[in-house]
Amino acid sequence: MATISQPQPTDAAAEPATLTFDVLIVGAGISGIGSAYHLKTQCPGKSFAILEAKEDIGGTWHTHRYPGARSDSDLYTFGYRFKPWIGPPIATADEIRKYLRDVVAENGLDTAMRFGTVIRRCSWSSADKLWTVETHRRDGTAGPTYRANFLWMCQGYYDHDNPYLPSWPGMADYKGRLVHAQTWDEDMDYAGKRIVVIGSGATAATVIPAMADKAAHVTMLQRSPTYFFCYPNRSDLADRLREIGVDEETVHRCTRLDYLNTLKTLDRRAREEPEMVFEELKELIRQYAGPDFEFEPHFTPRYRPWQQRLAFVPDGDMFSRMREGKVSAVTDTIDHFTPTGIRTASGTDIEADIVVAATGFKLLVMGGIEFEVDGVAVDWSQTPTYRGMMFAGVPNLAWVFGYFRAAWTLRVDLLGDFVCKLLRHMADKGVSQVGIVVPGHLAGETLLPWIEDDNFNPGYLMRDMDKLPKRLGERPEWRHSQDYWLESVDIPAIDLDGEEFAYR
Numbered sequence: 461m462a463t464i465s466q467p468q469p470t471d472a473a474a475e476p477a478t479l480t481f482d483v484l485i486v487g488a489g490i491s492g493i494g495s496a497y498h499l500k501t502q503c504p505g506k507s508f509a510i511l512e513a514k515e516d517i518g519g520t521w522h523t524h525r526y527p528g529a530r531s532d533s534d535l536y537t538f539g540y541r542f543k544p545w546i547g548p549p550i551a552t553a554d555e556i557r558k559y560l561r562d563v564v565a566e567n568g569l570d571t572a573m574r575f576g577t578v579i580r581r582c583s584w585s586s587a588d589k590l591w592t593v594e595t596h597r598r599d600g601t602a603g604p605t606y607r608a609n610f611l612w613m614c615q616g617y618y619d620h621d622n623p624y625l626p627s628w629p630g631m632a633d634y635k636g637r638l639v640h641a642q643t644w645d646e647d648m649d650y651a652g653k654r655i656v657v658i659g660s661g662a663t664a665a666t667v668i669p670a671m672a673d674k675a676a677h678v679t680m681l682q683r684s685p686t687y688f689f690c691y692p693n694r695s696d697l698a699d700r701l702r703e704i705g706v707d708e709e710t711v712h713r714c715t716r717l718d719y720l721n722t723l724k725t726l727d728r729r730a731r732e733e734p735e736m737v738f739e740e741l742k743e744l745i746r747q748y749a750g751p752d753f754e755f756e757p758h759f760t761p762r763y764r765p766w767q768q769r770l771a772f773v774p775d776g777d778m779f780s781r782m783r784e785g786k787v788s789a790v791t792d793t794i795d796h797f798t799p800t801g802i803r804t805a806s807g808t809d810i811e812a813d814i815v816v817a818a819t820g821f822k823l824l825v826m827g828g829i830e831f832e833v834d835g836v837a838v839d840w841s842q843t844p845t846y847r848g849m850m851f852a853g854v855p856n857l858a859w860v861f862g863y864f865r866a867a868w869t870l871r872v873d874l875l876g877d878f879v880c881k882l883l884r885h886m887a888d889k890g891v892s893q894v895g896i897v898v899p900g901h902l903a904g905e906t907l908l909p910w911i912e913d914d915n916f917n918p919g920y921l922m923r924d925m926d927k928l929p930k931r932l933g934e935r936p937e938w939r940h941s942q943d944y945w946l947e948s949v950d951i952p953a954i955d956l957d958g959e960e961f962a963y964r
């Protein structure tokens with residue numbers, strides 16, 4: 461296959477109409493950049509490009525610009541295994557973007573970036589053993605067509621351009637400012653304003669304390685309560701190791717293991733003794749909110765800890781602001797918007813100059829791209845997944861879908877190793893097509909939702925779960941287990957000549 465070994469920087473006018481690479485990585489977020497690093501270091505002979513719809517790297521950390529935007533995972537595990545994290549565990553969006561920019565610069569990934577390239581359609585040809593990838597620019601004009609032997613999908617799971625905003629009666633009558641956290645206006649002045657934040661997840665827990673400093677008051681209006689995990693934003697282990705002169709690579713490795721161990725214990729305990737875990741979470745909250753803090757009704761969730769991502773509150777900032785009277789909570793549903801605020805179902809009027817919708821995402825399967833294999837459209841909702849990373853009937857494609865309860869990026873490293881091993885295995889065998897085959901004895905097995913709803917059930921997944929690929933029963937090969945500890949053993953041990961793989 462003809463390849464261009466050194467991708468040139470984007471220059472629309474100078475580009476030929478069709479560009480061919482060994483591998484195309486879709487998306488320049490934390491998954492795409494990590495995957496590109498693994499490809500470049502573990503398969504140095506492969507030519508590749510990274511196609512990104514936006515004009516910059518970062519994905520989620522580029523899109524989200526609301527005040528205080530930060531991770532809710534520690535960066536020792538949300539950062540890559542190969543690039544030490546040297547700041548406080550919880551990082552701001554700016555710090556994460558800087559970390560990603562450093563990874564790109566240090567590894568010469570910038571020349572592979574093709575910004576402003578929106579993929580609309582990918583078609584696989586078994587005759588050519590190539591994907592044809594049709595693109596357009598953000599202004600809708602046609603972009604180049606790419607061809608590649610392998611597609612490494614790192615496009616995330618939600619629509620970056622259109623957030624989820626429910627429709628409430630009276631919204632059009634509201635005279636104040638209504639803004640969604642995902643489409644923030646950085647020029648908006650909220651000093652001295654009365655603000656209502658709709659939502660209670662990680663985004664709300666971030667934006668509320670950040671706005672409370674300047675605002676007159678912030679009300680968190682939630683339909684139902686969330687679990688919060690308050691903890692100082694520092695790692696005693698990392699601090700101590702640095703104090704005694706340990707190098708940053710070792711600090712990163714040890715602190716990462718420490719966080720993994722803590723997460724694993726918390727995950728197990730949340731299932732085995734949820735009441736006890738909740739009592740401990742409450743005790744941590746009291747340290748910031750005060751000893752007499754009332755948990756009923758606003759902070760007593762209806763699900764068990766870990767069925768949704770725990771919202772981490774570094775240094776308990778949201779609860780300190782509650783103690784200072786700058787923030788309050790209302791648990792109720794919205795009946796309608798009034799010209800001056802919101803009336804709840806129980807008849808309470810909340811006056812607001814600004815309403816911030818922290819109401820979450822719209823799931824977008826495979827970046828909204830149309831897929832075709834040998835002329836037949838792919839219906840992802842009817843497609844069984846192999847370990848939540850490859851798909852029956854869709855050759856030469858892997859999707860990096862990370863973890864919900866552990867840092868997403870742990871899976872970026874794990875699948876980086878796997879995909880590179882697979883590509884090397886194909887080269888050794890002298891083949892250029894790999895397909896996933898459901899073994900005969902599983903044919904006819906019922907297709908089940910991507911994830912069990914009693915395992916993990918945030919709104920954006922529940923709303924659109926039917927659109928995602930399907931698992932086949934409970935076998936680890938045919939589902940995304942969402943279990944890093946299981947997968948960190950199982951995925952490296954996959955037999956690439958097992959019955960699930962068909963090569964040509």
Ligand SMILES: Cc1cc2nc3c(=O)[nH]c(=O)nc-3n(C[C@H](O)[C@H](O)[C@H](O)COP(=O)(O)OP(=O)(O)OC[C@H]3O[C@@H](n4cnc5c(N)ncnc54)[C@H](O)[C@@H]3O)c2cc1C
Nearest residue numbers: 487489490491513519520531532533579615616827867868
């Ligand atoms: C505010 C916020 C905080 C979060 N905090 C954490 C956290 O602390 N820990 C954690 O584990 N997870 C967190 N998450 C989940 C988070 O989305 C993932 O962890 C991670 O950032 C996803 O990275 P990604 O690269 O896979 O996808 P994304 O960050 O979504 O990036 C995908 C990229 O692909 C591009 N793309 C998509 N479709 C196309 C297309 N058709 N053509 C071209 N380009 C396309 C997009 O423009 C985007 O740049 C958070 C999410 C949000 C929204």
